[in-house]
Amino acid sequence: MHALPLTQPSQPADWIDRLIAEHRPGYGLARPFYMDPAIFERDMERLIRRHWHCLGHESIIPNPGDFELFKLENEAIILTRGMDGVIHAMLNVCRHRGAEVCTKPKGNAKVFVCPYHAWTYANDGTLRAARLMPKDFDRHAHGLKKLHVRVAEGLIFISFAERPLDFDPIAQALRASCGQYGWAEAKVAHRETYELEANWKLAVENYVECYHCGPAHPEYSQTHALEQPAEMIAELNAKMEQRTCALGIDIISKDQWQTSENGQEAIHTFRYALYDGVATGSEDGKPLAPLMGRFTAYDGGVTSIHLGGTSFLVCYADHGMIYRFIPRSVDRCDMELVWLVRRDATEGVDYDLDKLTWLWKVTTEEDKKIIEHTARGVKSHYFEPGPIAPMEYNELRYINWYLEELARA
Template sequence: MGVISIQNYASNDPIDALVAAHQPGHGLTRAFYSDPAIYERDMERLFRRHWHCLAHESVIPNPGDFELFRIENEAIILSRGMDGSVHAMLNVCRHRGAEVCTKPKGNAKFFVCPYHAWTYSNDGSLRAARLMPKDFDRSAHGLKKLHVRVASGLVFITFAENPLDFDPIEQSLRTSCGQYGWGEAKVAYRQTYAVDANWKLAVENYVECYHCGPAHPEYSQTHALEQPPEMIEKLNQAMEGRTCALGVEIGSGNHWQTSINGQEAIHTFRYALYDGVSTGSEDGKPVAPLMGRFTDYDGGVTSIHLGGTSFFVCYPDHGMIYRFIPKTVDTCEMELIWLVRGDAEEGRDYDLEKLTWLWKVTTEEDKKIIEHTARGVASRFFEPGPIAPMEYNELRYIGWYLDEISRP
């Protein structure tokens, strides 16, 4: 895989100077994890530019359903309009700025601001503004809306006024998650992990498996990513043969790119489980009904990295959504979402404890490792070392990140 080159932009800005001083092939220096100014630039130039997976649309199945989400200091109302359309709106009254949605989730045709009773439809349009003059234009004062797209059941939002092109992303998801039936899936379980670390430390940990052997013995018993390249190639070839025999065609491809040309970054790749392992579980045995086009297990996994904060893992019988959510310069959250077939019933078709066991164990281990790293990186004596060959995805991610925050 190629490494994205960091663009050089003339500037006397101290953050740009840190980017220019970055040592190729090495990790980021301490300031990138601790400097509030860099964190704010992360928000401005990365989080407010890219697409982010907010949820699976099954969390708002019915007209009027809504749920409140938070990314950094922004609160977003995700709602399903009475016509079935999906909307994403900022939870900020257009009068004096009070929060109009005061419940975490529910069903409502209207949101009434508790301050002055301005009333909004669940599509964000302003329906009533009491005691305002006759010439007041309600149509110009609806809740501010975010661009929203739904692809293979996944809801994406962006804060950008002019969004990055989403159509290629939709196509990539259709040929990957779509083959696993994610569009017809439902959420079986969700869990959020609070992490005392800068959000980049959490993402960097996720994108590399150099740590899998030492930190995740349970995961490493079923997933073969640490084997020598020739062994991995042999396992992958056998996996692809089984997938083809099932008549399933899963798209893959490395389209990890900077946004300079208006494109979003996405990388879809496949890898094998060990022989005899069906899925990501404690013992490698199935944990839920088969999904999508799968009529049997192919012994493989499809993984998707998208836009820097959204990551997906597809097994034939369940799916995983990983969301990385910044909170402050030194805190973040990781939300895990387990998907199963839409008609599957807990207790009959799957055991929730068995379904969630592997990724709960793995994420609890990740939380500890990330927080250990955050405390170590806080040392004034910390110097980033060279990136190992197995950390090629992290090397690519660092280059991509530095380029994104370098461009206005």
């Protein structure tokens, strides 16, 4: 496998290290972290190119020869299923002069032919033909650059790192969580991408805290209890766990949120309850689709997974959600939402797509507005970060983790 080494900064950036050192504990990030192109480049070098990222569910490329293009900052990734069924991820960069070899967003192809000089690559990235090259030219040394790929519970993960972080604990955590919900036997019901005029960290910080849920998400707050005081949440969670155990299901909450210093990925699995009488994440709390995995009834709970800084997963008993954060530039990012249902479920018969997607579409449209409000606000030269509220404990942890990763060469 040919993986990409981490790039090195082109010039000293001691001022970034000083800015990290000057961060005030318990407070948000300073303005340059959202505005400065040099910090964005370090984000790409030390976070995006170091950690694992979920591209989606393998059901999007079900057949041999299927492919889809993904973009992350300036990198274009060809995700393919080879003729032997194995999934590959390659950079969309010809090994001759760098032209894009895949020019369609998705499809089915046995080969990719560069439109510039017709170098031809198999859908596993190997170079099949390079016209008019000398006899001693080594085709085997000029395949498309490949990324590390792992598939766990139907989810496809890629890493740009030359030596990727240990994935085995991630696979185990996903088996103990998404595996109980049958995600390996799921399929994609819908995908939606939201373009944001905001630094990617503003979007992630918004996602990981529910301090804003009450004022910003009245629809979400009708069914999800995360904005309630800790005592009430604990009581609801205890009832939820009793119902889950009564179904013979044991979903392990485990906090492995850590820096990559010891070669480990960050992952945190946790559970929380819906309000009493609410079955799932829907407009009215009523069921949306056939039960998944080991669930034979609704337990009134949600399992949430935070993974590697850009990938977030939400498991309901009858559907799942993949939430991807995709940096584009210092002041632009995308959020992609992916809805999963049981593989044998039929749209219009087993589920209504509008009802299935309603809650998270409404919530994400609201998030887009408040994130962009914040992005415009932090542009002010007079912006100073305020203290993190107690309910924003996940954001505080994310900020501290981010700063440690950014400081680690």
